[in-house]
Amino acid sequence: MMTATTTYRNGQLFVEDVSVSALAERWGTPLYVYSRTMMGNQIRALAGAMAAVKPLICYSVKANSNLAVIDTFLKEGAGLDIVSGGELFRARKAGADPARIVFAGVGKTQDEIEYALKEGILFFTVESESEAVRISDCARRLGVVGRIAFRVNPDVDPQTHKYISTGKKENKFGLDLNRAAAAYAQAARLPNIELAGLHIHIGSQLLNPQPYAEALDKISGLCRDLKVRHASFQYLDIGGGLGIDYKPEQQALEPAQFAAVVLPRLQALGLKVVLEPGRSLVGNAGFLVARVEYVKPGYDKQFVVIDAAMNDLIRPALYQAHHEILAVRETADRITGDLVGPICESGDFLAADRELPAVGPGDYVAVRSAGAYGFSMSSNYNSRRRAAEVMVEGGRAELIRARETWDDLIRNETMFERRG
Ligand SMILES: Cc1ncc(COP(=O)(O)O)c(C=O)c1O
Incomplete structure (x- = not known):
């Protein structure tokens, strides 16, 4: 199933029928890219396998809480599994029927x-x-x-x-x-x-x-x-x-x-x-696309420094999670090293001690299996703006969350006022 949404065409990576580098050029990086077709296929496969008990499938919003993702599952007839008032707010904004919501x-x-x-x-x-x-x-x-x-x-x-x-x-x-x-x-x-x-x-x-x-x-x-x-x-x-x-x-x-x-x-x-499935519906439908800034030789391995970081995808730092790394421009050449972000932590890596595609500055990479617990666990650490998100279906791509602005970073902050 993992390969269903990506292909190389003329040496370029596609998600469904859309070129990933075209998306990156249009909306910048780091960029989350989701396949709507795969999300639909995943929930239908589960519903089909479980049809004998006609389950209420409550998509677990925590896995990926973007309104367009929630809406995708609502349109497939799903209910929702939520864990906070904030998720209830999102669920209702997406048009969910409360009578199909469970709260954990x-x-x-x-x-x-x-x-x-x-x-x-x-x-x-x-x-x-x-x-x-x-x-x-x-x-x-x-x-x-x-x-x-x-x-x-x-x-x-x-x-x-x-x-x-x-x-x-x-x-x-x-x-x-x-x-x-x-x-x-x-x-x-x-x-x-x-x-x-x-x-x-x-x-x-x-x-x-x-x-x-x-x-x-x-x-x-x-x-x-x-x-x-x-x-x-x-x-x-x-x-x-x-x-x-x-x-x-x-x-x-x-x-x-x-x-x-x-x-x-x-x-x-x-x-x-x-x-209450989450990861299985969205995990492999999502990719985190990043641009290579530098390739830096270390003592005995290469460090490929990209513009995405642990604040965008924390799973490798948090769980030592493995994500496959794809070059957006196809290459058979490999290097050994770490794929790292610009954050001031040694835990800021998306792949460590791995064989990676041989990419150079200006190239794009796609981090696979990033649709679940990716954006939804992202943060503003190091005052980094949270990434933009794009939904792809067939040959169509739509921005479903704009990249945060500098002003978004300080929106709720005020200076401490000195008195007297
Ligand atoms: C109560 C509950 N239900 C459902 C889920 C979704 O799990 P998964 O994404 O592994 O399907 C979680 C995940 O933490 C959970 O805590």
């Missing part, structure tokens, strides 16, 4: 809860007994009902990077499975609360489907019991986490493999199914 996160504030209650979201995935009490209080004040699904931590190893493992007992997420039944019993007595279902999300970038099986097997008894006790208990939300191929030798967790493991278990439970 360990630290929801009172303001965020009230905002979501007023909007009438489908349910909150709730991380603690005290959060359920807070939702009940807010709902009572507003005279509405808060629908909740406790997030249960099933203590399974998703076999992924420790920073994106979320379903082991040492992780901050979810309720201890042994405490879950009591938490539901307690929440059932709270005013203005409806027990809508149960939630798990065991981690991100899972390449093996077995941990999903293990997690579902651990929670199925509890789900059966809750379904019998509470007529309102209808939903099982199994989160996201499907992994993608960052490296050529990696095999993405394909929807069919995922479905083969989860479908029989979900069908046996007979609950309405919610999925």
